[in-house]
Amino acid sequence: MNAPFRLATGSRLRLVDPGDPGEAARIERFVGAHPEATPFHRPAWLTAVARGTGNRARAMVAEYPGGPVEDGLAAYLPLHEVHSPIFGRLLASSGFAVGGGLLLAPDIDPAPLFAALEELALRLCCPAVELRGGVLPQDRTGWTVRDRSHCGFVAPLARDDEAQLLAIPRKQRAEVRKSLTALLDVDVGNGLAQREAHYAVYAESLRNLGTPVFPRALFDAVLDAFAEDADILTVRHQGRPVSSVLSLYHRGAVMPYWGGGTREARRLRANDRMYYALMLHARARGCSHFDFGRSKTCSGAYDFKRNWGFSPEPLVYAAWTAPGAERRDADPTSAKHVAQIALWQRLPLSVANRLGPFIARGLG
Numbered sequence: 001m002n003a004p005f006r007l008a009t010g011s012r013l014r015l016v017d018p019g020d021p022g023e024a025a026r027i028e029r030f031v032g033a034h035p036e037a038t039p040f041h042r043p044a045w046l047t048a049v050a051r052g053t054g055n056r057a058r059a060m061v062a063e064y065p066g067g068p069v070e071d072g073l074a075a076y077l078p079l080h081e082v083h084s085p086i087f088g089r090l091l092a093s094s095g096f097a098v099g100g101g102l103l104l105a106p107d108i109d110p111a112p113l114f115a116a117l118e119e120l121a122l123r124l125c126c127p128a129v130e131l132r133g134g135v136l137p138q139d140r141t142g143w144t145v146r147d148r149s150h151c152g153f154v155a156p157l158a159r160d161d162e163a164q165l166l167a168i169p170r171k172q173r174a175e176v177r178k179s180l181t182a183l184l185d186v187d188v189g190n191g192l193a194q195r196e197a198h199y200a201v202y203a204e205s206l207r208n209l210g211t212p213v214f215p216r217a218l219f220d221a222v223l224d225a226f227a228e229d230a231d232i233l234t235v236r237h238q239g240r241p242v243s244s245v246l247s248l249y250h251r252g253a254v255m256p257y258w259g260g261g262t263r264e265a266r267r268l269r270a271n272d273r274m275y276y277a278l279m280l281h282a283r284a285r286g287c288s289h290f291d292f293g294r295s296k297t298c299s300g301a302y303d304f305k306r307n308w309g310f311s312p313e314p315l316v317y318a319a320w321t322a323p324g325a326e327r328r329d330a331d332p333t334s335a336k337h338v339a340q341i342a343l344w345q346r347l348p349l350s351v352a353n354r355l356g357p358f359i360a361r362g363l364g
Contacts, residue, residue, distance in 0.1 A: 012062070012063050013060065013061070013062050013063075013075075013112070013113065013116050014060070014061055014063065015058055015059065015060055015120070016058075016059050016060075016061055017057075017058075017059070018043040018046040018047055018057050018058070018059045018078070019043070019046075019047045019050070019057065023043075023059070024043035024047075026073065027043050027059060027061070027073070027076060028042065028043060030073045030076055030103070031076070031103070034103045036103060036133075036134065037103060038097075038099035038100065038133070038250065039099075039226075039229070039248045039250040039255070040078070040094040040097035040098070040099045040100045040132070041076070041078050041094065041099075041100060041103060043059070043078075044225040044226055045078070045094060045097065045222070045225070045226075046059065046078050046079075046080070046094065047221075047225060048218070048221035048222045048224070048225035048226070049080055049094070049095050049096050049097075049218065049221070049222075050080070051217065051221040052214075052215055052217040052218030052219070052220065052221035052222065053095070053096065053214070053215060053217075053218055053361040054083075054361060055080045055081055055082045055083060055095055055361065055364070056080070056081040057078075057079070057080055057081075057095075058078075058079040058080070058081060059076065059077070059078055059079065060075075060076070060077040060079060060113070060116070060117065060120070061073055061075065061076050061077075062074045062075035062076075062108065062113060073105070074104070074105040074108050075102065075103065075104050075105065075108055075110070075113055076102075076103045077093055077101070077102045077103070077113065077117065077134075078093055078094045078100055079091055079092065079093050079094070079095075080092045080093075080094060080095025080096070080364065081124055081126065082095055082362060082363075082364035083362060084359075084361075084362025084363065084364070085362065086359060086362060087328060087329075087362055087363065087364075088127065088128065088328055089124070089125060089126040089127065089128070090126055090128045090129070090130060090328060090364045091117070091120070091121050091124065091126045091128070091129045091130070092129075092130045092132070092364045093129075093130065093131050093132060093134070094132065095364050096214070096218065096363075096364065097132060098132060098150075098152075098293060098294040098315075099132055099133045100131070100132045100133060100134060101131045101132055101133040101134020101135065101136065102131065102134040102135040102136075103134055103135070104135050110135050110137070111137075111140075114137045114140060114143075117129060117320075118142070118320060118322075121320070121322065122322060126322075127321060127322040127325035127326075127328070128319065128320065128321055128322070128325070128327070128328040129319065129320040130317065130318070130319050130320075130364070131317060131318045131319075132315075132317050133315065133316065133317065136316060136317075136318040137318055137320075142320050142321060142322070142323065143318055143319065143320045144318065144319050144321075145316065145317070145318045146316070146317045146318070146319070147314050147315075147316045147317075148297055148314060149296065149297060149315075149317070150294045150295065150296055150297060150314075150315045150317070151294065151295060151297055151302060151312035151313055151314055151315060152291070152292075152293065152294050152312070152313050152315050153291070153292035153293065153294075153295070153305045153306075153310035153311070153312060153313070154253065154289055154290070154291045154292065154310070154313070155167075155289065155290055155292075155309065155310050155311070156288060156289050156290075157279060157282060157283045157287060157288055157289060157290055158279075158283075161280055164276070164279050164280065164283070165177070165276070167309060168276075168308055168309055169307065169308070169309050171307065172272070172307045172308055172309070175269055175272045176269075176272045176273070176276045178269055178272075179268075179269035179270070179272040179273035179276070180273065180276075182237075182268055182269060182270075182273070183237065183238070184235050184236065184237055184242075184268065184270060184273050185235070185236045185237075185239075186233065186234070186235055186236075186273065186274075186277045187233075187234055187236070188231055188232065188233045188234075188281055189231065189232060190223045190230065190231050190232055194231075194232040194234060194244075195216075195219065195220060195223065195232065197232075197234045197236075197241035197244055198219065198232045198234060198241075198244040198245075198246055198258075199216050199219060200241060201234070201241050201242065201243060201244040201260055201261060201262055202219075202244060202246075202258055202259070202260045203349070203352070203353050203356070204260070204262050204263075204349055205259075205260025205261055205262070206260065206356070207344065207345065207347065207349055207352040207353075207356070208263065208345060209341075209345070210340075210341030210342065210343075210344040210345040211341070211344070211360075212344065212352070212355065212356035212357070212358075212359040212360040212363075213352070213353060213356040213357060213360060214258075214356075214357060214360045214361070215357035215360070215361055216357070218361075219246060219258065222246070222248075223246070226248060226249075228249075229248060229249045229250065230246065230247065230248050230249065231246075231247060231249075232244060232245070232246050232247075233245050233247065233274060233277060233278050233281060235265075235270045235271075235273050235274045235277070237264070237268055237270065241262075242261055242262050242264055242265045242268055242270040243259070243260070243261040243262070243265045243270035243271050243273070243274040244259065244260070244261075244274070245257075245258065245259030245260075245274055245275075245278060246258040246259065247259075247278060247282075249282075249285065249287065252286070252287050252288045252289060253287060253288070253289040253290070253291045254278065254279075254281075254282035254285070254287045254289075254290055254291065255291040255293055256275065256278055256292065256293065257293060259271075259274065261274070275308070278290075292305045292308070292310050294315055295312075297312070297314075
């Protein structure tokens, strides 16, 4: 698909379908060579989210035909057009991700791309845009940049199992040691049994937090699209899954992305076992780093990751609001949503699991 955007003399800016095999292969090569790329830039992520949530995937590319950059690509912006009857319409880069944003070849001016992005949002009746990392607009009307709301946590993996245990601070290490003596079993895979166990645990965990669960189809689509670059690790007690995490693998790092535990997981220290087991599993796969993902600054999850010895690194995001529109607020920690969260925590699990996917597919 083409759009009549203008970038510079001898160049063009287009919207392409990331599900088109030729375009996807070209974008994959650009992403694979770019030092700031994340798994959320991959066409596999875009198409999986589209299949799993019904939100359309788009890709904006800047091309310099015959230029010095590989395949003629000079810029790439992954996008999801997110629809929600509750939270409104949003262009997200990338949708349902903690990373994404604009990737540029060297010496490319991003300003025309931001102008084109604003124009595209208005054309699509999306009054909000979110960029999760990448090159961000600076001092541009309508945009706000946040650098203190969330932090990421990444650390190298140790050389062996014992060194990995000793790398954990003393208090948290004691919890991990206790989990190793508990009657817990660990399995890893991406088959039907692992998928069902993961969704059951994750759905209960989110209900307990007061958050709607994503559609099961989203997890299935990501696992199918990423193939060997994603798996599920589950901790079981007496055969019952009590903790489970779906992880992504990218450039030598493991990212535990969707994980949680049942109410008894804390008593059993199953989450402690889960993350330690994932560290060992990732190293056995050849990973060199553990990416604990993002957490809201000074939240419980933020403190939990610091207890494991991870140092927070601020993440920088940007948001655009159309002139005259109200700023989008889908933040679960917002004071606006306190009452809804408290209500959701009291819902029977069966009700939360029926209603949750309908709401969550619009969170973006």
